[in-house]
Structure formats: structure tokens, C-alpha cells
Amino acid sequence: MSSFHNLVLQAKKARAVINYRGRKSDAKKNNLSKHAAGSSSVSSSVYVVCPSSHPLVPTSSPWDLLPVEIQIKIFAHCGVTDFLPLKLVCKSFYLLLNSQEQWITRQYLRQRRHGTLPSPIDSERTYTRNPEDDAVLLSDLFPPAKSAKGGHIYTFKYISGLRRRQTLCTRLCCYLADRVMDRFVHSEPAFMKSMFASKAERCVFVQRTTARLWFHLAPLMYYTLYFLETYALARREQTNVLLRDWEAGRLPVPVPPHIRRAMYRDLQVKIIRSPPFTDTPTLIATHHCMQLLVSYLRYTVPPDEPTVSDDSWIGSLLTVSPFLRIVEYFSAEIGDGGNQRMQRKDFMHNFHNDITLNEKDDINMLVFQNAPNVHLHGSVEDVWFDVVKEELALRKAAPHHAERVMVWTGLPVLFSCQDYPHDTTMTQTSLLNTSWTLHRLSPLHHGRDFDSLVNNPAALKFYATRLRDQVTAASFPIALQSTGPLPTTDDDTLSRTGALQSCTWEPIPSLSFSDIEHDRDLENRGILVKLEYENATYKAALLSLSSLPAIQTETVSKPRTRTRSQTQTHATHLPLLLTRFPAPLRQTFVSFLSSTFDTYCSPLRLPSRFIGTALNTYINTLTSEDGSGSVNAVEIVKELHLTLSFPALAAPDLRTLNITVPRESLGGFLHAENNGDGSESDVLAVLSAYLEEHLAMKFDLTGGNAEPTLKGQDHVRLARIACGGFVLGGDGKLKLVASTPAGDNGDADTTAGRNNHLALRACEVLLSDILRRAEMSEEDNHKP
Structure with missing residues (x-):
């Protein structure tokens, strides 16, 4: 005799005992049948009467040997969409699903709600945002209908409605x-x-x-x-x-x-x-x-x-x-x-x-x-x-911070409100990890349209609309120039970007990257311009170092041959312009600024000495902000790439020379200059001495000779510096590299978080130096 046959016999004997006890209980109480759902656990504590008009039909299988409470639990493990097909399997399933619908539904919810049933939401209850708890929140938000006799009505239709909403x-x-x-x-x-x-x-x-x-x-x-x-x-x-x-x-x-x-x-x-x-x-x-x-x-x-x-x-x-x-x-x-x-x-x-x-x-x-x-x-x-x-x-909850979701390492997605100007964390962080072209701007005159610019949302929206119209019109030169030759360009970048989707001007509340949430000024520090196309997004930023009043009074102090009347003009001084545009779009944007604000835009060229000083300032900021010295500086700067340029008269066959300091050697140059005395480092001076001693190449990379040299004798110039923290070129190219701060719940206590905070702080200092350079007069800017 097989083991399965023995199991069937034992099950029949057990079922006979259960039926016998059930008949004795029915004779005493006369209110329960042998098919009642007994209380075998906390999850099913109420007996349900099977209607006598619909007796359960045996299926001639071991299924008939199972107690009803076990059958209910088996059905509760099925999906919502399985109940209707199961009713069509046989008459026994049909009668059981109809008679025990409420208890199957309750058991179904208990299994997905960690043993509980839906209950009204009150102010003291909190919910997690874990995917496995979605059923708890959804069923509490949408509880079942109330019964006239008290309690709730649990049906397959109810859980089907929950599934539909989900x-x-x-x-x-x-x-x-x-x-x-x-x-x-x-x-x-x-x-x-x-x-x-x-x-x-x-x-x-x-x-x-x-x-x-x-x-x-x-x-x-x-x-x-x-x-x-x-x-x-x-x-x-x-x-x-x-x-x-x-x-x-x-x-x-x-x-x-x-x-x-x-x-x-x-x-x-x-x-x-x-x-x-x-x-x-x-x-x-x-x-x-x-x-x-x-x-x-x-x-x-x-x-x-x-x-x-x-x-x-x-x-x-x-x-x-x-x-x-x-x-x-x-x-x-x-x-x-x-x-x-x-x-x-x-x-x-x-x-x-x-x-x-x-x-x-x-x-x-x-x-x-x-x-x-x-x-x-x-x-x-x-x-x-x-x-x-x-x-x-x-509730005094406006304004409030943006909600951050870290979707990747160092890449948060911000959920914020567009109505609160203080909730603009993304505006200043948009300056990071982008290759910019530097320009200098004269004051922007806007008195004929608005008294203020940076702190005026209406003005920003007005000029954004005007820029959108001009950029859209510039895409159709035939409509603008019906006569004469059409402008031609070899750059087909704009032809691949698609149609213009939106143009926005947003205020930049602060130039602080490392302490965005707390560094709030009464005056905004600039404007971020975004042109979103179907396949690309282009940006520009107009920045000011000092928090100047939006309504700036400018009085002409020197007599000129052709002057305006000695009246006050409303202007905003945003001396530094950063652009990330293709050449045709950059030309259109500069033309818009010139015609709208009567401003003059010129490229910002950076001399060799400024580039070398920028590197020293960046490294000194890293070493001074943290007690680890040059250790963190090496982790952030990583490799150092220098590009030296030579004039054609001095070296006709040698235009540029690239020098690379690998990560393993960079720490030695930093330690050689510091010597542990806490003095500021000048890595370029150490590198110049190293090249002269080991390679017999006498280069003054710092540009800091004590004796002034004639312009024709300044043969070697530092043209570009690239490292893990920034890229800066004498032709007016800039890129600040750092991860977006993770906010209050970020990883500020970890090594990576501290290093990123130092990198953000160093980027602030470097950008401030460039802004000061842009604020200098045109004559001072030509000085080394």
C-alpha cells in the first residue's frame, strides 16, 4: 500500500472525527454547520454559516477533505483576477467563493497588510514609503463600504477596486x-x-x-x-x-x-x-x-x-x-x-x-x-x-525645502514648489559640472521696462518671453531678411536640437554651493537662463559677486563728448556672463542682451598669472578647510594637467606643451611646498623648480617673476589647467566639478561627503575670484 493511500485513509478518519464532533455541536447549538469556518488563528475568529439552500458539492478529490478555513486561506493566496476564473472551474468552487466571499477577502487583505485590516486614517498614524506597504496605505485611504448592521462589507469587488487604483x-x-x-x-x-x-x-x-x-x-x-x-x-x-x-x-x-x-x-x-x-x-x-x-x-x-x-x-x-x-x-x-x-x-x-x-x-x-x-x-x-x-x-510651512531623491551616486532629483523663490536649490547647482564660456558684461539698463530685474519675477518672465520670441524668429532667417544673402553657418547643432520647448529666467539666490540651504541673502546673486529644446537644453548665467541693489543709480561723473542727460538710470550690474550655447545661439543671445539692455558683451580672457593663482587658491582652500592637509586635496584634484603655450615667433613648430602630474606624484609636490609649517602651497612653483632641475626646462609657470619682463620676452604662458576639481583656460573656458550636496539627510559624515563638501567650498572660492576679475576695469584686465 502506497504512502499516499495511507495519507488519504488517515485524512478520511480525521475528517470523520471532525464531522462527528460537528454534528454533536450542531445538535446542541443548532446554529452552525459542519462547513463553518472555524477559528484556527487570530486571522479568522468568526464562524460563517453556509446557506442551507446552497450545500457544498463534493468534487471527488482530496480537496473535500480540507477544512473550510484552510480552503479560505488557499483562495486568499490567489490573485484578484483569479477569482472569476476559479468560479468557472466547478460548482463546488463557485458555491464556496460565493458563500465565503467576505472571509476570503478579509484573509486576502490580512496577508498583504501584515495581519491587519483597513482602518480609518487618523492624525497619529504614519506610513512608510516602502513598496511592500503600498497595500496598507491604499486600503486605509479607500476603506470598504460600511454595512447597515455595523462593520464593513468585504467583497471581491472592493479588492478589485483597490487593484484598479493601484x-x-x-x-x-x-x-x-x-x-x-x-x-x-x-x-x-x-x-x-x-x-x-x-x-x-x-x-x-x-x-x-x-x-x-x-x-x-x-x-x-x-x-x-x-x-x-x-x-x-x-x-x-x-x-x-x-x-x-x-x-x-x-x-x-x-x-x-x-x-x-x-x-x-x-x-x-x-x-x-x-x-x-x-x-x-x-x-x-x-x-x-x-x-x-x-x-x-x-x-x-x-x-x-x-x-x-x-x-x-x-x-x-x-x-x-x-x-x-x-x-x-x-x-x-x-x-x-x-x-x-x-x-x-x-x-x-x-x-x-x-x-x-x-x-x-x-x-x-x-x-x-x-x-x-x-x-x-x-x-x-x-x-x-x-x-x-x-x-x-x-501652518508656517512656506517656504520649505525641496525634497531630494538620490537616484544615483551624487545625483539627486529635487521635488519642489515653483511658487517659492527660496526653494531654488537647483539654480546655483546648475553651475556645476557644466563647461562654460566666460564673458564680461557692462551694466544692464532696464529702466524703460522695469525698475528692478533680478528680484522681480514679472520682469524675468517678461524678458524670457521676449528672448523666446527672438530665438524662434532667429530660426527663420527668411522671414527676417527677405532681401539680400542669407546667413550661412557650418554648425548644424541647432538643426539637431528640435523645436524650442520653453525659455525660462530663474533667480539665483546665492553663489554658495556648500551651504545652499542656509546661505540666503535678501538679494539674489544672478539669473539662470534655460532654453529647453526637444533634444537638448542650453543654459546661460548672469552673475554678480556682491549683492548689489536691483535699482542701481548711475551718474556720469566724467564729461564726455557725447553724453546722456545727468539723470538717474535703472540698471543692474551682472559683470560675469557664463554661456553654454552653440555659436549661432550664443550670437543670438548676445544680440538680445545688447538690443534689450543696451549692454556691451566681450570675451573674458584670463592671463597666465591668474590661472596659476586659481590653482593655488583652489588647493589652499582644500587644505585649509580640513585638518587632513594634502590628503583630501589629492583625493579631489586627482591628476593635474597643464597646457603651456608658446608664441609663433619663439617656437614656430611648438605651439603647446602638455604636462601631466599623475595622482601618485601630486602628493609629493604638495608636501614639498608645505613642509608641515602650515604655509600656503604653491604647487606650480614646486613644479617649475622640478622641471628646471630634472629636465633643464626653465619655465616660470606662476608668472610671478620679481623683475618685469617685456611683452615679447614672455614666451611661455600657462594656457590651461585641468584636474579633478575644475577646468580653467585662458581662452575663457570654465568647468567646476563637484557632486550636488545631498542636503540634511545626506552623507556629510562619510569620507566621500566631506571631500565633496571641500570641493564645493573650493568651487565657491574659484568662482568668486573669476567674478572679481570680471568686475575689474577693461584696462586692469589686460594686466597680467
């Missing part, structure tokens, strides 16, 4: 994360090429960063969905109340549009001041998520259209249409899952039907005044944003 939020988060990383990859091609050599590495980077953003956004999207569904339900309930008032004669006239908006605003305030939004960090995080969602809805507007002033369609998409319509919009925009043209057509058809059904709703037509040209929400700000801004101000 799927929609997951898809939308995936689309947003994909759009964020796609925009980053196209706007930072230099970073991608320098960090990842192969295409496979770049693909892995995009996949991992997209997944991290996805996991971060998922719980926040649940809160967003909760607000939108709760707001829609509150509007419907209020409409029903108004209908009852109208039927009772207590509503003599329909509600006008402005009162209707005020009523809807009060509904939003009530939701915001109820759990889970009573927790301020939750409210701020959801606000950032909503800001990201709306910003990318605006970003997807075709680039050939003018600036969209009427964004009521976004408000309708968030309120009138179901949440599914937002997912359909992004799916059609990306082209995910089929014919993109048909997807867009289907979305437009469905969205139009949503708006039409809402406008022709019978109840709305009875209680609300008809306004054909007035939208339910005149602007997207009427949904969530205006209410949350006021609520954050009341």
Missing part, C-alpha cells in the same frame, strides 16, 4: 518617471557621455533611476488620487443637497458661478484639513507630486503653440474626467501600447464626452446657473494649489 497610479508614476529621466538625458548629454561610456551602461542608468523615481512617487500618487476622488464625491453630495433644497423650495434661484466656485473651494479646504493631510510633511509631499503632474501636463503642449494662458483644460482633466483619463493622456503622449494617433484620437473623444456629460447633467442644470463660456474651474490653480498655498502659509 494599477492606474503605478502606470502614471511610471510615465512621469520616464518623462523626468528622458528630459534629463536629453538636457545633459555631456554628463551621460562622461559618466557612462557604453550605451548599455546608459540604459542601465535610466532604468534604475526611473525605478527609484517610480517607487518614490507611488505612495504620493495614492494621496493625489484620494484627494481627487474625495473632492468629486464631495461635489456630488453637495449637488444632491442643493437638489433637495430646490425640491423643497428653499433654493429660489440657481447658484451663480462665483458662488459655486466658493462652495467648491470650501470643500477643498475641508478635505485638506482632514486626515491624512493634517500631517504637514504628507501635505507638502503630495503638493510636490501634484506640481510635478501638472507641470508635465503643461510641458506636453506642442512646442509650436504660444504660451498657454488658459489651462482650464487641466482643471477639467483633474476634476470632470475620471483618473483613468489622465493615464490615457500620458499613454497617448508617449505612444505606449499601440498606434499613437489612434490613442490620441480616443483620448480626445473620451475627454470631450466627459465634459459634455458634465455640462448636460440634469441635476447640475437644475441647481446651478448655466454659464456657457465659464469653466467649472477657471484655472488649474482653482484645484488644490490655491487652497494648499494658503494652508501651508497658515
